[in-house]
Amino acid sequence: MKNEILLSAFLGFLLLAGCGDSEVQKGPTPYEFPGIFYFPKDLNIPEDNLTTEEGVLLGRYLFYDGRLSGRTHQDSLMSCSSCHLQQNGFDTGFDHPEFTSGRPRGLAGTFTPHYTLPLVNLVYNTNGYFWNGFIEASNPQYGSEAHHVPAEPHFHMKNIESIVWMTIVDPNEINGSIEQTVQVISEIPVYPPMFKDAFGSEEVNIERITKAIAQFVRTIISNNSKYHQYIEGKTVLTESESRGMELFFSExxxxxxxxxxxxxxxxxxxxxxxxxxxxxxxDRFGVTGDIMHTGVYRAPSLINVELTGPYMHDGRFKTLREVVDFYSDGLVISPYTHPLMKYISTNGVQMSEEQKDDLIAFLKTLTDHQLLTDPRYAKPSDLN
Ligand code: HEC
Ligand code: HEC
Structure with missing residues (x-):
């Protein structure tokens, strides 16, 4: 009896020692998000897609790979970076090589219903994605017959993962098919080993594609603007920028x-x-069915706002000056105007020209120049 115990203890030791052996498969390495003290602690990461170094790397390749469209012809390439450009804070921007008005079109040539939103700090948004907040964790699980996708659990509309498959099938975006995309990606030699590193086997499927891209997108964090450096005590603002900041944060x-x-x-x-x-x-009414949500949209983050024009969901304003002029004296009342638009009775805040200049100077301190060339988020140099 005693020997048996000793023997099993010995075997157990061998097993443990075996685990330390370098030939034993290691799982992917957990990705560490930076702890930024003035940003929320609560991160919007689904439990079934924890972020890993390998997943993020794979996601970065796919984010930039036009063959995500499921086509290989030069004219039919499209991926996330076709509309979300790093040099414009991952928004489309005016200087886009194809979409000169800043308004994106899909592969079929039709415009997207709204202008683009930038992909920064999305991991901190727990209140729904898109201008109208439609993509939300509490949405029911469903496949979408409207999109001709099977009713399988990963075709949900809950988070950034969902936005990946939606982009692939959306007639105004990639206008493609899930099967074709999976097929094309699985035939590119670089990918199967990367899927193995990230997910444990070489199998390429849509669930893994959506998960990898979502992991990468979540890592795009912007907190190196002049304003954020000012918060951290690393720089000072000019007099005009300070006055603009006070105005921005004042009643x-x-x-x-x-x-x-x-x-x-x-x-x-x-x-x-x-x-x-x-x-x-x-609009938000289209999501909630609440009549008071007519003409309602998310107040977007103003980080990098200098680069993310044209402005508003419909791109109606071309410059920050036009936006500030609007808030100064262009307001239009309706039954749905939010009570926080406090200066509606005077058509706006009524700013002097100097105040407008100051406010714009402050808005420009929100540009994170480091983000625009950060190699962690850039197109991999070996990807054509
Ligand atoms: C044809 C242009 C186009 C392509 C390609 C594209 N997007 Fe977008 N993206 C948009 C537009 C337009 C919006 C705003 C949609 C809305 O809210 O109505 C958007 C919004 C988003 C949002 C929501 C952001 C927020 O703050 O709510 C995410 C996330 C996103 N896109 C990720 C991606 C990913 C990942 C890909 C690649 C799989 C991709 N996009 C490809 C145009 C595009
Ligand atoms: C009652 C809430 C509210 C107040 C107050 C408000 N905004 Fe907005 N802001 C919004 C909403 C909502 C949008 C998006 C509307 C849309 O897309 O149709 C927006 C959009 C913007 C945009 C465009 C961003 C983009 O990427 O397209 C800028 C710039 C902006 N606001 C600046 C300001 C400034 C400066 C002030 C103060 C003078 C201000 N806002 C006051 C709610 C507000």
Whole structure:
């Protein structure tokens, strides 16, 4: 009996020693998000897709690989980076090589219903993605017959993972098919080993593609603007920038109730008094069915706002000057105007020209120049 115990203890030791052997498969390495003290601690990461170094790397390749479209012809390539450009804070921007008005078109040539949103700090947004917040963790699990995708659990509309497959099938974006994309990606020699590193086997499937890209997108964090360096005590603002900051955070101009906090957004939804007639079916009302959500959209983060024009969901303003002029004296009342648009009775805040200059100077301190060339987020140099 005693020998048996000794023997099994010895075998157990061998087993343990075996685990330390370098030939034993290691899992992927967990990715560490930076702890930024002025950003929320709560990260929007689904439990079934924890972030790993290998997953993020694979996601970065796929994010930039036009063959995600499921085609290989030069004219039919499209991936996330076709519309979300690093040099424009992962928004489309005016200087896009193809979409000169800043308004993206899909492979079939049709425009997307709204202008692009930038892909930074998304991991901190727990309040729904898209201008209308449609992509939300509490949405029911469903496949979408409208999109001709099977009713399988990973075709949900809950998080960044969902946005990947939606982009592939959306007629206004890639206008492709899941099967074709999986097929094309699995035939590119570099990928199967990367899928193995990230997910344990070489199998390429849509669930893994969506997970990898979502992992990469979550790692795109922007907190190196002049304003954030100022918060960290590393730099000072000019007099004009300081006056603009005070205005922004004061009741006088009253921007902070909606674009406040260090993320420069509350991620809440408002009607900010642009119109009295509403025709867009994809406003917040289209999601909630609450009539008071007519003409309501998310107040976007203003980080990198200098680069993310044209502005508003419909790109109606071309410059920050036009936006500030609007908030100063261009407001239009409707039954849906949010009460926080406090200066509606005077058509706006009524700023002097100097105040407008100051406010714009402050908005420009929100540009994170380091992000725009950060090699961690850049196109891999060996990807054509
Ligand atoms: C044809 C242009 C185009 C392509 C390609 C594209 N996007 Fe987008 N993206 C958009 C537009 C336009 C929006 C805004 C949609 C809306 O809210 O109505 C958007 C919004 C998003 C959002 C929501 C951001 C937020 O703050 O709510 C995410 C996430 C996103 N895209 C990720 C991706 C990923 C990942 C890919 C690649 C699989 C991709 N996009 C490809 C145009 C594009
Ligand atoms: C009641 C909430 C609210 C207040 C107050 C408010 N905004 Fe906005 N802001 C929004 C909403 C909502 C949007 C998006 C509307 C849309 O897309 O149709 C927006 C959009 C913007 C945009 C465009 C961002 C982009 O990427 O397209 C800028 C710039 C902006 N606001 C700056 C300001 C400034 C400066 C102030 C203060 C003078 C201010 N906002 C006050 C809610 C608000």
């Amino acid at each position: 006088e101009a009253d921007c902070f109730h909606c674009h406040g906090g260090f993320l420069m957004s509350t991620y809440e939804f408002f009607n900010n008094a642009k119109d009295s007639v509403f025709t867009d079916p994809f």
